Every structure is written in structure tokens, then in C-alpha cells.
Amino acid sequence: MPELWLPGAEIHDLGDHAPTDQQYPPKAIAHITWDRNATAAAPQDWCSYEDLVNYFTGSGAGSAPHLVWDPFSGRTTQLFPADSRSKSLLSPTESPTRTNRAGRVVIQIEAVFFPYCRYQGRVYPRLVDTPCAGWDRIHAWIASWGVPDVWPMGRPAGFSGCRDEHAWETRGGWYAHADVPFNDHTDPGSWPDFTAGPGSPDSPPSQQHPVPPASPARYQVSINGLPYGYGARGYQVTAVGRALVARGFGSHYQSGPGPDWTDADTENYADYQGSLGYSGSAADGVPGEGSLNRLLGYLPGQRSVSVSHLVSAARSDPGAEQGHRTYGSEVAIVEQALVDEGLLEQQWADGSFGTRTVAAYAAWQRRCGYEAGAADGIPGQSSLHRLGAAQGFTVTD
Incomplete structure (x- = not known):
């Protein structure tokens, strides 16, 4: 299965995930933020990527896309996983489809751009006039989800729409916001060319072989x-x-x-x-x-653990199904500390406070001077604070 999250994106998961309607073909929707109105005679300063990310993660979350893309720097923020609907399309009750869900995927991209924006002293009339930095990476990822490199209603070349309900329901590919039925926006006006490789309509995704990067990625x-x-x-x-x-x-x-x-x-x-x-x-x-x-088996978090969480894990995990994780990211911090203290083998630092971790923590307690029942492998305030001080993590109650 392709990655749910675009490699290299800054992740701000809004939650509220919801499935798409799988009976429709896969789609990608092209938007621009169009947060200011400018003209050739009266250009305006570009609205920053950070401002738009803050908007979509705040008051604008109800209309958030999957991706917020800065075409000048290539920075990209992702707000929903690929297999969830996002919320940038109108979906009125009279629409035959739930537009935000009408595809095996319906991945929506908001380019942080408006016509005649001024960026670092230069004015950009169209999105395609920008560097479109990061576009190849976005395109390859979307193609990996089976979205073909076609525009069923035509590649956007201006601010007018061509809405066709039958094409929308039956053809996969890329759609301008201007082409989505029961919507009234006319963006994006232009969109960068597809690159050679993934997403070619000449071969299905299972037969495509994108060329890997020539040198190690450095982002x-x-x-x-x-x-x-x-x-x-x-x-x-x-x-x-x-x-x-x-x-x-x-x-x-x-x-x-x-x-x-x-x-x-x-x-x-x-x-x-x-x-x-x-x-x-x-x-x-x-x-x-x-x-x-x-x-x-878990996602590491900030180096802070809770005594109550660790106690719960130490009491729950040993008797649960093999590999069960209670507060796995916090347990992993303690396990790695025990590994670095020479008390636990690396292979058991898996986020599960199982019997080997209990035994290793008991060994740590004995090293701290505790004996008998005070060295039972269940973390306590003093021993956990001492382990945190030795290995560089903080402890809360």
C-alpha cells in the first residue's frame, strides 16, 4: 500500500478522518488558496505559507484540503491521510455524489498562491510562473495512489469551469476546482505539467517503475x-x-x-x-x-514519560497478548534507557512493557539500592526520575 502521508510533508493531522466512496475512480483536485484579490495593475504581497497552515489548522479546518503546498519553497503540510476525505469542496445535498468523497481517493491540494502575487519583489501572474518547487514529489505520491495523469475536463488554462457530472462520476484523474460539479469556484487557473514516470495513463500503477533518486535525500x-x-x-x-x-x-x-x-x-x-x-x-x-x-511498532514522541502511564503499562502488558502496547511511545523511551544502561537487549525495546522489560527495570531498581519487594520492576517516582536524569528524559506524575 502507498504511504498514507506524503514523504517530506509536515504533518498536522486534523483527525476527523472519514472514508471515501470506493465505487468512484481515484481523483486529485487542484486548488489555489486565492486569499487576496490582485491585478496586473495592482499586485499584492504573497500571503505566507505559515499563515495558510495556521488558518487550515485553526478557524479554516472545516474547509481544509489534504495538502497545503508552497510552490516557492516546496514546503508542504498534510492535514488528512490519503485514504480519508478532506473538506475543500462544496457538497450540497442536491449533488448526486458526496464530492469530497467521490473516488477511491480524492486527494486535494491547495497551492498557496493567488494571481499577481508579489514574492520577493517579483510578480507572478499564474501558478505555473512560480518555481513549482516540490511538485514532482507531490505528483509522484498522488500517482502512487492510482490517480492517472489525465484531466477529464481539460487541463486548467484560465478561470472558467467545465462541469460534467457524468465525467466526474466515471473518470479518474485530475480535476480543477472549477470543474467539480455543484461547486462555484473557478480556480486554479493553471497547474504544472505532469512529469514522466509515475501516473502515466499508458500503464497501470502496478507496472510503473519510477527511478529512485540519484543521491541520498537531504530534507x-x-x-x-x-x-x-x-x-x-x-x-x-x-x-x-x-x-x-x-x-x-x-x-x-x-x-x-x-x-x-x-x-x-x-x-x-x-x-x-x-x-x-x-x-x-x-x-x-x-x-x-x-x-x-x-x-x-510505535511512533516515538517527545522525551517525557508519566509515572502513572508506566505503572499501568508494567501491570497490563505482561499478561496481555504478546506485543501489547500500553502507552507504547513512553514505554519505548524507558526501554531505550534500559538498553543504554546495559540492562535490556535492544530487540526487546519495542514499546511493550513485557516480562523482559519488567526484569530489566527491576535490575535498575536494584542498581538504585532497592531490595526485595521494592525492586519488583514496577516503576516508582524516585527510580524513574533517576533513570530520566541518567538518560535525558523528563518525568511527570
């Missing part, structure tokens, strides 16, 4: 508040590297893995992505949320 993503990709640093980088080695994907390391993300981490992660069936830009070695969760 970062944020997942659950932590950075991944070239230059990222932290315990989560070490956790990924060790998990890759444990899975047999460590051939590019000359030393480590360690807390600094290097090209070797990228190359090893790309090998792992390839083993999952990803290709092209979806296998560039920078994690997506789905592949990271599959590698680790």
Missing part, C-alpha cells in the same frame, strides 16, 4: 513532533538505526547507528522502504508515518 520531516532525515538529531534517530540493523538493513553504516541522521541512515531506510514495496520518491530514505510505525 527533514517531523513526525509526532520529532525530526527525521538528514541532519536530524535525537534518541529517535538512534531507535530507527537500531531497528534497521535488527531488520537486516544496516549495510550502509560504517559506524553507529547513533543519534545523528546521516546519509547512511537515509540509504538504509531507503532499502527498508523498498522492502515494503515503495519506489521512486516514496522510497527516498526519509521516513513517512506509515513506514516508521511498521518499523518500530
Whole structure:
């Protein structure tokens, strides 16, 4: 299955996921934010990407797309996973389809742009006049979801619509907002060309073979508040590297893995992505949320743990089904600390506070001077604070 989250996107998951209507073919919808009205005679300053992200994650969440795309820098924020509907289309009761859901996927992209915007002193009449930075990556990801490189109602070349209910219901591909039935917007006015490779209508997705990047990717993503990709640093980088080695994907390391993300981490992660069936830009070695969760079994979080959460996990996980995770991201922080203290084998740092973790924590308690029933493997305030001080995480009640 393709990545639910665009590799390289900044993730601001709005929740409120909802399935699409699978009887319709896959679609992508092209929008521009058009947040200001400007003309050739009276251009206006571009409205920043950050402003639009703040809008769609705040008061504008009720009309949020999947992707908010800055065509000048290539930065992209994703608000819904690919298999959920988003909310940027009108869907009145008289419409025969639920427009935001009318496809196996209905992926909506808002380019942060309005005609005759002024950016760094230059005026851009059309979206295609911008650098369209990051477009190839967005296009490849959408194509991986089976959206063909066709415009059933014509590639947008101006601000007019061509709404055809029959085409909308029966043909997959790319649609301008101006072409969606029962909508009244006329954007985007223009849209960048498709690149060669994924999404070609001449062959189905299962027969497409995008060419992987020629050199290691050097950008970062944020997942659950932590950075991944070239230059990222932290315990989560070490956790990924060790998990890759444990899975047999460590051939590019000359030393480590360690807390600094290097090209070797990228190359090893790309090998792992390839083993999952990803290709092209979806296998560039920078994690997506789905592949990271599959590698680790949890998503690492900020280095803070709750005593009550750890106690609950230590009492629940050993008697539950093998691999059961209660507060898995917090347990993983403690487990990694126990690994680094030499008390737990790396293979058992999996986010489940099972019997081996209980035994390792009991060994830590004994190291702290506790005996008998006070060294039962159930975390307490004092011992957990001491472990946090030794290994660099904070502890809350």
C-alpha cells in the first residue's frame, strides 16, 4: 500500500478522518488558496505559507484540503491521510455524489498562491510562473495512489469551469476546482505539467517503475513532533538505526547507528522502504508515518514519560497478548534507557512493557539500592526520575 502521508510533508493531522466512496475512480483536485484579490495593475504581497497552515489548522479546518503546498519553497503540510476525505469542496445535498468523497481517493491540494502575487519583489501572474518547487514529489505520491495523469475536463488554462457530472462520476484523474460539479469556484487557473514516470495513463500503477533518486535525500520531516532525515538529531534517530540493523538493513553504516541522521541512515531506510514495496520518491530514505510505525511498532514522541502511564503499562502488558502496547511511545523511551544502561537487549525495546522489560527495570531498581519487594520492576517516582536524569528524559506524575 502507498504511504498514507506524503514523504517530506509536515504533518498536522486534523483527525476527523472519514472514508471515501470506493465505487468512484481515484481523483486529485487542484486548488489555489486565492486569499487576496490582485491585478496586473495592482499586485499584492504573497500571503505566507505559515499563515495558510495556521488558518487550515485553526478557524479554516472545516474547509481544509489534504495538502497545503508552497510552490516557492516546496514546503508542504498534510492535514488528512490519503485514504480519508478532506473538506475543500462544496457538497450540497442536491449533488448526486458526496464530492469530497467521490473516488477511491480524492486527494486535494491547495497551492498557496493567488494571481499577481508579489514574492520577493517579483510578480507572478499564474501558478505555473512560480518555481513549482516540490511538485514532482507531490505528483509522484498522488500517482502512487492510482490517480492517472489525465484531466477529464481539460487541463486548467484560465478561470472558467467545465462541469460534467457524468465525467466526474466515471473518470479518474485530475480535476480543477472549477470543474467539480455543484461547486462555484473557478480556480486554479493553471497547474504544472505532469512529469514522466509515475501516473502515466499508458500503464497501470502496478507496472510503473519510477527511478529512485540519484543521491541520498537531504530534507527533514517531523513526525509526532520529532525530526527525521538528514541532519536530524535525537534518541529517535538512534531507535530507527537500531531497528534497521535488527531488520537486516544496516549495510550502509560504517559506524553507529547513533543519534545523528546521516546519509547512511537515509540509504538504509531507503532499502527498508523498498522492502515494503515503495519506489521512486516514496522510497527516498526519509521516513513517512506509515513506514516508521511498521518499523518500530510505535511512533516515538517527545522525551517525557508519566509515572502513572508506566505503572499501568508494567501491570497490563505482561499478561496481555504478546506485543501489547500500553502507552507504547513512553514505554519505548524507558526501554531505550534500559538498553543504554546495559540492562535490556535492544530487540526487546519495542514499546511493550513485557516480562523482559519488567526484569530489566527491576535490575535498575536494584542498581538504585532497592531490595526485595521494592525492586519488583514496577516503576516508582524516585527510580524513574533517576533513570530520566541518567538518560535525558523528563518525568511527570
